[in-house]
Amino acid sequence: MAHATIYVGFTVPQLLRGASRIFPTHSALVVLRHSAFCYCTVNGTIKSKRKMDHLERTANNFRQEVISQAKVCGITNESETVKRLRLAIANKDFTFKAGQWVDFFIPGISVVGGFSICSSPGLLEQEGILELAVKYTVHPPAHWIHTECALDSEVALRVGGDFFFDPQPGDSPVKLVLIAGGVGINPLFSILLHIADLHGYQEGKGNGYKMGTVKLYYSAKNTSELLFKKNILGLMNAFPGKITCRFHVTQQSSQICKELQPHVTEGRISEKDLEEHVSKDTLWYICGPPPMIESLSTLLSNIGVPRNCVFFEKWW
Template identity: 30%
Template sequence: MSFSSSPSKKSNHEERTASILRRPEKVSVVIRKITQETPTVKSFVLEPKVTTPKIDFLPGQWLDVFIPNVSTVGGFSITSTPRHFHLTNTLDLAIKYSTHPPAKWFHEEATLGNVVDIRVGGEFYYDDQEERENGTQSIDNISLQKEPGKAANNNIEKIQLLYSAKTLDELLFFERIERLKKNNSGLFDCFYFLTREDSPTSSTTFTATTKSIENISTFICRQRINEKFLIDLLTDDNDLKHLKSFLCGPTQMQDDVAGWLVKGVGLSENQIVLEKWE
C-alpha cells in the first residue's frame, strides 16, 4: 500500500472505481424523503420498488446511481446502517451540491417519487466478523445502537472520531453524532475541526437546525488535523496493535493522515483503511 499519490486525471466515478468490486445487480429505488441537512448538503431516503433482488451492504460502502436522462453515473456513500435498512427497508444518501451532473440533478431536479437505479460497491467498509477475527477495535454505528437487554459490541473499547469541516453549519449529522456520544459515555468521543471558523458558544445556533449547542464535544478551530494532534491523542495508548483507523475525505488529506499514523504514531499500514475512489 502506498500513501502518496498524484492527482488523478480521471473525473468519472465509473473510471475511478473501475477496479473496485461492486455487486452485479441493479435495484430500482424510489425517493421517499428529501431533507436540507446543511447549507450545501441534502439527504435522500430511498426505498426499493421491489424486494428482489435483495440489497445487502456493509457500513462504509457506496452506491453507483443511475439517473434517467443523465448519462453520468453518480457515486455516493450510504449514510445509514445495514441495521436501519433491515428495520425500515430504506437507505439514506447525503449529497453535497456541485455542478457534477448527478449531484446537480439530486439538488435541483429530484422530487419525491422519482425513481433511480442503484448498485452497491466499495471496498471501504467495516466488517464486524473480520474485526473480531483480527482482534481490532473500530467504529460501527450498529454496535453503538444498543437494544434493550443487549450489550454493546464488546469488541470495541474506544472510538475516537476526528471530523473536519470548514464551518459549524457544515457539520453534517452533528446531532446524530452527539446523541451517539451521549448514549455511549466513555466509549465514543469526537473532536471537531472547524478550519475557517472560531470556536462556537452555547448561544451559537445552526442555520439548518436552529438548535443551540450545549454539552458538546471538543472543538479545535482555525486548524486542520495535523501530525502533532494525532501523536498526542494516540500515543498514550500502550496497545496500538489493536487500533484500526478509517480515513475518508480528499485524497491528499487521506495520504497525509495515513503517513502521520504510520511514521508519527507507529501504526502498521494494514491498520489503516482509506476510502479512495480512484
C-alpha cells in the same frame, strides 16, 4: 465520491447490459481481508495527470450483482449545500456493508453518480431504507438531486466498494479511529451508526461482536458544514466513553453554539491529537480529499502506525 459518464437506459435489464463491460466479475476482484474485516485495497499515494471518473476509478473495486430500483421517500437539507435523501429500496436482496457506496442511476441522465452511503446496514434491514447525503455541484447526478429530485422520484442503485467495517461475532475486539474531512464523513458516519448498532445489540442480547472504543475526528471549514453533528452528539450521549468525537473547524468566524463548544477545536487535526491512540489493536479509517489523506497517511506512518492498519477512501 466521484462520477462517471456511461449511456444507459433505466430498466434494470438495460442497466445490466450497459454496465457489463465496465463492472468486473467477482472472480476478478482483489479484496484484502484481515480476519473477518474487509478494508480499502489502496494504501499508497495515488497521483494522476487527469481526473478519473467514478466508474473508471472504481473499476477494480467490488460491486454487487444486484441493481435495485429505489424511490425517494424523504428529502432534507443537512446543510446549506448538502441534501440528505431517504430511499426506499425495492429489491429484498439488496444489501451493503457500513462504509460502501452506490452507483446512482437516474432516468434520462447519461451520467452515473457515485455516492457513499451515510446510513447503517441495520436501517436497511429493518425498514428497507438507505440514506445518502449529497453536496451540491454542477455535476449532473448531484445537480439533479439538488434541483429536480422530488418525493417519489425513481432511481436505481448498485452497491460497491472495498472500504467497509463488518466484524463478525467471533472476532477479537478492536479500537477504531475514524478521521473525516468535509463530506468524507458519509461512509464514516455509516460505520459509526453500525458500531452503535453493535453496541446496542451486545448490551441488549449479551452476545454478538464486542466492540472496542471509537474516536471520530471530523474536520470542516466551520460548524455549519459539520454534517450529522446532532446525530453524532446523540451517539456520544447514548454510549458514553464508547463513542467520542472531536470536531475541528479551520475557518470559523461565528460564535460556536454551547452544545458543540466542549467538542470543538479550532485548527486542523494534528499529530498530538492522534498519537495518543496508537496501539496494536487500533485500526484507522480515513475519508476526505486526497491531499488530506496523503498528509494524514504520512503523519500516521511517522508516529508508528503500521500501514496495514490504515484504510482510506478518497472522494474527489
